[in-house]
């Protein structure tokens with residue numbers, strides 16, 4: 001199995017809007033779906049060719065549980 005060798009990604013919370021790049025505001029494309037794993041995360045890549053920012057998109061509730069809020 002190939003290992004996922006990427007730098008730790010910045011993480012952003014999901015909302016009800018389509019995910020947009022936090023840097024340039026362009027639409028992003030979901031390039032990986034780990035939603036059904038423990039990570040509960042999507043990897044998003046910015047569609048702007050000059051930007052190509054990649055980040056994590058995580059579900060809000062997951063964070064709240066992680067932080068012990070709920």
Ligand SMILES: [Zn+2]
Nearest residue numbers: 021024046051
């Ligand atoms: Zn971007």
